Each structure stands twice: as C-alpha cells, then as structure tokens.
Amino acid sequence: MPYREQIPIDKGIDNTPKLLLEGYNYITNRRNKFGRDIFETRVLGGQKAICIAGEEAVKTFYDEDKLIRDGAAPKRLRQTLFGEHAIQTIDGANHRHRKELFMSLMSKERLQDLSKLLENHMENAVTKWTMQQKVVVYNEVVQILTRVACEWSGIPLNEREVNKRANQLEALIDGAGAMGPRYWKGRSSRNLAETWLRGLVGQVRNGELCIPKDSALYKMSWYQDINGELLNEQIVAVELLNILRPIVAVSVYITFEALALHEHPGEMEKLRNHDEEYTEHFIQEVRRYYPFFPLLTARVREDFLWNGHDFKKGNLVLLDIYGTNHHPDIWEKPYTFNPERFIDREENFYDFIPQGGGDYYRGHRCPGEWLTIEVMKVVLHFLVNKVEYVVPQQDLQYSMIRFPSLPRSRFVISDVKVI
Numbered sequence: 001m002p003y004r005e006q007i008p009i010d011k012g013i014d015n016t017p018k019l020l021l022e023g024y025n026y027i028t029n030r031r032n033k034f035g036r037d038i039f040e041t042r043v044l045g046g047q048k049a050i051c052i053a054g055e056e057a058v059k060t061f062y063d064e065d066k067l068i069r070d071g072a073a074p075k076r077l078r079q080t081l082f083g084e085h086a087i088q089t090i091d092g093a094n095h096r097h098r099k100e101l102f103m104s105l106m107s108k109e110r111l112q113d114l115s116k117l118l119e120n121h122m123e124n125a126v127t128k129w130t131m132q133q134k135v136v137v138y139n140e141v142v143q144i145l146t147r148v149a150c151e152w153s154g155i156p157l158n159e160r161e162v163n164k165r166a167n168q169l170e171a172l173i174d175g176a177g178a179m180g181p182r183y184w185k186g187r188s189s190r191n192l193a194e195t196w197l198r199g200l201v202g203q204v205r206n207g208e209l210c211i212p213k214d215s216a217l218y219k220m221s222w223y224q225d226i227n228g229e230l231l232n233e234q235i236v237a238v239e240l241l242n243i244l245r246p247i248v249a250v251s252v253y254i255t256f257e258a259l260a261l262h263e264h265p266g267e268m269e270k271l272r273n274h275d276e277e278y279t280e281h282f283i284q285e286v287r288r289y290y291p292f293f294p295l296l297t298a299r300v301r302e303d304f305l306w307n308g309h310d311f312k313k314g315n316l317v318l319l320d321i322y323g324t325n326h327h328p329d330i331w332e333k334p335y336t337f338n339p340e341r342f343i344d345r346e347e348n349f350y351d352f353i354p355q356g357g358g359d360y361y362r363g364h365r366c367p368g369e370w371l372t373i374e375v376m377k378v379v380l381h382f383l384v385n386k387v388e389y390v391v392p393q394q395d396l397q398y399s400m401i402r403f404p405s406l407p408r409s410r411f412v413i414s415d416v417k418v419i
C-alpha cells in the first residue's frame, strides 16, 4: 500500500476572506502554523483547494500529466487580467502551439529592439524630469512602457491617445485583485482595449495597416492555430493584451527597483562599480524579494498521490509563489534583501519562480521573463548612472494584501539632474 496521511486542514466553509485579509502571507502563515508545505483549505465559493509550496511542489504543479489550467483561473481574473480564452487557460498541444507564437516574439534581436526603443524614450523622459518639481516614478514609467510596448508590437499610437491607453492597460493590472470600483474599472478597460485591438487586427487583415512582419500585431493577426485556422479577432485582441499589459506591468518591478536603491544605499555604489553580472543579481533579488504574483491556480487532471496525499480529479491546487521565493529551505535569510545570494547560484526552474516555473515552451512559465529583465536593466542603468535625484519624505510602505503591491507614494523623486 502506498504511504498516505491526512494533511492539515485550514477549517472553514470558505476561507476566501482570510486569503484576502492575509494576502501574500496567507499560505506561508498556515505553512508555519502546521509545519508542512501542504494543507487543505476551501476558497472561491467553498471549493476544496490544496495549497502547496517549495521546490518539489513546483515540480508537481508544472507536471502536465497531473495538473491543467482549464477552469482553474477565477472568473474575476479572466475578466480583468487575462481575458477569456487566453493562453493562460488552455492546455496540451493547443497551448504548446500558441506558446511558440509568444516565444517567437522574444528573440535576441527583438529584445535588443525593445531595449533601444526604451533607451530613447527614457532619454526624452529624463530631460523632461529635470524641469519638473517632482516625478512620480511609477506613473511616468507606466506611460513610457505604454509607448514602448505599442511601438514594439507594431501598434500605432498617436500622442493624444497615450494617456488613455496607459490608463486602460494599468487598470487591467490594478483591477485584477480588487473589489468594487477598481475591479469595475479593470473590466470596462478590458472591453475598451479589446475593441481597440480588434479594430487594428481587422485593418491588418484587410491590408489597411502595414506593419513589420516580426511585430506582435502582425504575427498574431496571421497566426494559424493547431488546425491551420486564423484566431478570431477577439482572441487576437486578448493575446495582444497579453503582451501590452505585462510590459506595462514591469513598472511595478521598476518602482521596487527604485525603492531597493533607496532602502539599501550601498547598492547604488555596488551597481556603479560592478560589472553587468552584479546588475543581474540585483534584478533577480528585486524579483524574488518584493511581492508581485502571490500564487497560481490549477486543477487536478486525473487522481494522483503526492506527498502522502490523494489529489482528486478536479480539485483546485494553489501554488504559493511568494512563499516559494521566501522558502527557508531554499533561501538563507529569505526576508533579507541580498543580491549577492545569486552569485554562483545555478539556474533552477523550480525554486525561483517570480514569473512561474518549469519549461517555457511546454508549460505556462511566463514567456516575458527575459523581456522583463531587459526592461528592468535599461531603467536601472538610468537610475544608477544617468541621473541624480533626491527622494523627498513620502509614504514608501507597500501593502502585503493589495495586488499588485506598490509603495503607497508610487515613489516620488525630485531635483532630477542628468549626469
């Protein structure tokens, strides 16, 4: 007989309120209480869910024979963050075929194109910043990345539209974990943004809009699915937003980069004096240390036994992203910010998962991870080597129950000088 044991249970008919109240720490708090990396709870209308964390848990979560994504993402997330029928919600051969499309956008050359674009936009922006009394870093970077994301994706954007589109893209992210007005703004922004992009796909297909063949808008408009058919315009719009929205979301990490420089003044010196490798360690530590995605959801494909526990077909499984990135078995002093921990660290697809884990092509790991790091590098270079600034008194606290989390002030700087 295989070994079986009862896993701890977080009692309650629906623990969603506790999950919302404890946010990024909900799973970690229970793991600490139970002394286990696995426990059962009930969430999202009382559904049974198994919470897991740690390296072995990540391996299981990304085993396609065991778990699927179809029917796992809460409706609210699909209505704001992902969109309906997006790549996040499909499995198997269909998913792998569509994932190749996303990965084909991430070639070295295309990432270099994006870096150059971003450098140009940053040059223009910092010149403007020197004339402003104060600069709200998050808001500025949202605007810059909206311009960059559209230009890089082949999406025409005139100057008068920038504010509107930046607000819409930001609202998709901001509405995802919210209730009330923030959520409704996210939903209506999705409708507006999808309508805008559907129109552009129509124009590409009927030849009214000529754009580079290696751009996301072109490739997605002409992508043929596994049956050799074009995606309908609505799904192309959803997948285009799966490029634009997360590029803009890198603003969150950039704001945390600025915060890390401020909270750890020694880092500025180290970054100025060290090679590119140290820059990468710093960026990895920002992605590990600060909260972004709290957890991921999947459903059990077929019954299986893991860690002495029976996972039953259809059960919900929650993988603790934040908790795995702070797991004491993986990270020494996990709650200390220390880029040096990445020196000589071997790459492991299962223990460092700010943007998901496992294989890019086979599983759901974020295809935009290299792009994210590239964007963070360009902006960090500006903050460290190209400008000087003052950080005035402000509220820099960030919440552990708000998604996405951000310093409350959104990081204000003043007296910007180009050096």
Ligand code: HEM
Pocket (backbone or CB within 6 Å): 087, 088, 089, 099, 102, 242, 243, 244, 246, 247, 249, 250, 251, 253, 292, 293, 296, 354, 355, 356, 357, 363, 364, 365, 366, 367, 368, 369, 371, 372
């Ligand atoms: C802001 C930084 C980012 C964070 C924190 C982030 C995080 C994540 C996470 C946690 C996942 C889910 C992985 C899974 O389900 O197993 C994901 C998936 C995804 N991300 Fe990102 N991401 C970021 C940036 C990007 C960028 C820049 C792009 C594209 C340009 C992108 C496109 C996607 C797509 C399309 C998926 C779905 C992949 C799939 O289902 O196969 N992300 N991301």
